[in-house]
Amino acid sequence: MVKSDKERNKGMDKVSKFHEIFLEIESAILNQTYKSGELLPSENELTKQYNVSRETIRKALTLLLENGYIQKKQGKGSIVLDVKRFNFPISGLTSYKELQDSQNIGSQTILIENKITLIPKHIAEFLKVSETTKVHTVIRARKLNDEVVILDKDYLLTSVIEEIPDEEAENSLYYYIEHKLGLKIGYARKEFTVEPVTEEDRRLMSLHGDHHIVVTRSDVHLEDTRLFQYTESRHRLDKFRFVDFARRRGPQTY
Amino acid sequence: MVKSDKERNKGMDKVSKFHEIFLEIESAILNQTYKSGELLPSENELTKQYNVSRETIRKALTLLLENGYIQKKQGKGSIVLDVKRFNFPISGLTSYKELQDSQNIGSQTILIENKITLIPKHIAEFLKVSETTKVHTVIRARKLNDEVVILDKDYLLTSVIEEIPDEEAENSLYYYIEHKLGLKIGYARKEFTVEPVTEEDRRLMSLHGDHHIVVTRSDVHLEDTRLFQYTESRHRLDKFRFVDFARRRGPQTY
DNA sequence: TAGTGGTCTAGACCACTTG
DNA sequence: AAGTGGTCTAGACCACTAA
Known part of the structure; x- marks a missing residue:
């Protein structure tokens, strides 16, 4: 029997769509699937890819922005930043x-x-x-x-x-x-x-x-x-x- | 003649509603109109006060959260943090x-x-x-x-x-x-x-x-x-x- | 149970960039 | 003009808190 999302994630920390999408794109950037200097797919494109609303995509992108993975530019797109040089985030709360x-x-x-x-x-x-x-x-x-x-x-x-x-x-x-x-x-x-x-x-x-x-x-x-x-x-x-x-x-x- | 918002804000930096609301609440916290330890009005309440949608209020509150002014708690409300003790933000990008x-x-x-x-x-x-x-x-x-x-x-x-x-x-x-x-x-x-x-x-x-x-x-x-x-x-x-x-x-x- | 914040949607209009 | 991101809305459902 297939478990529902809720069952599968019992006791987990974050199960929101936008957080999942954030993690996926973050991996893709660290993977270099999306390379530094390139543009991410547009918000409309990501909306189709993930089959969610645009605001949900935007929340995921906001997380990427705050963590230094991308820079957004109106009329242009989301540019992937060079994250390799500083690949360990000592900032934030980390033990x-x-x-x-x-x-x-x-x-x-x-x-x-x-x-x-x-x-x-x-x-x-x-x-x-x-x-x-x-x-x-x-x-x-x-x-x-x-x-x-x-x-x-x-x-x-x-x-x-x-x-x-x-x-x-x-x-x-x-x-x-x-x-x-x-x-x-x-x-x-x-x-x-x-x-x-x-x-x-x-x-x-x-x-x-x-x-x-x-x-x-x-x-x-x-x-x-x-x-x-x-x-x-x-x-x-x-x-x-x-x-x-x-x-x-x-x-x-x- | 009354100037429109756009004319009045020509060349200004941020004129979005959520940013204005952020600034107002920030002042109120620094003013001690909202005191540390207390709860802000609920999102629904703020929605009425500012006559905007709830998502707009939530964007303003997100800014307050990120800047250390409040802590949100599901089912409870937005708690005002003690901001006096660290009133100069050396963090961030400041010259x-x-x-x-x-x-x-x-x-x-x-x-x-x-x-x-x-x-x-x-x-x-x-x-x-x-x-x-x-x-x-x-x-x-x-x-x-x-x-x-x-x-x-x-x-x-x-x-x-x-x-x-x-x-x-x-x-x-x-x-x-x-x-x-x-x-x-x-x-x-x-x-x-x-x-x-x-x-x-x-x-x-x-x-x-x-x-x-x-x-x-x-x-x-x-x-x-x-x-x-x-x-x-x-x-x-x-x-x-x-x-x-x-x-x-x-x-x-x- | 009522009220709170958390998430998500579908659609709208605007500002900016590029061809 | 077409495509991009920026803002805003009205409504929905969920998870959590407190009485």
């Missing part, structure tokens, strides 16, 4: 483990600490939560070629996430949260700065006499806007790289 | 001058160089353009409290931009390009790294014995996808800060 997997970098995670504590005072202030809030404090060192180049310090609210097994912390927190707990991650605010190294950095990381370190801080929220995580990720200067695709939001008003 | 204006920081720009040259070899390779390409080389130092903390090196293709008066370079290149030349900036790819300081950095900037510097490189394209600018912006470590709003694109496929 360390996901990055490693997508880039196949030989690396290793060492779990240094995983315990429940009161939230550190300065973090409570930053997040504007009570100082009596309890959090899982998870500290992990990321090794590359036997050197610790990244130190991740995560604080996860126990009110949202009850338990964190060591095995999960050694693998991927986001995988655990999304796939095992079934929570949906929504958005985050990130801040990048460069700061003097701390005594802890010197103790836990393989710093070659560096005096500074790149620090990224973020507060991560679920889709229902509940705050659940504060992250501080400390990167050795020579191993830090951040790539972003940015679209002009229209001329600013001066 | 130095625009940032200064929006933050009212007392600062000064010194034009060090503005001349037409052949494109430097390493940049030609990076951009995959011919080494015989001619560019405006614009080098500017950004002073803050009498210290040079940022060094901007811009290379603009003469094939797209014929002339750059010194006065414009001292003000804002983006303002000149968009408002005086009428070109439309589309998108850019940015890369952030930390690198050892060069002899030029030492000569032109007020470095206090720092050994490293934050470097952001980007290639900027027009809306019609033409490449027109390569930028290298060098920031003193203690003056660098980058803030980003990121939305999870849905669980990654492991």
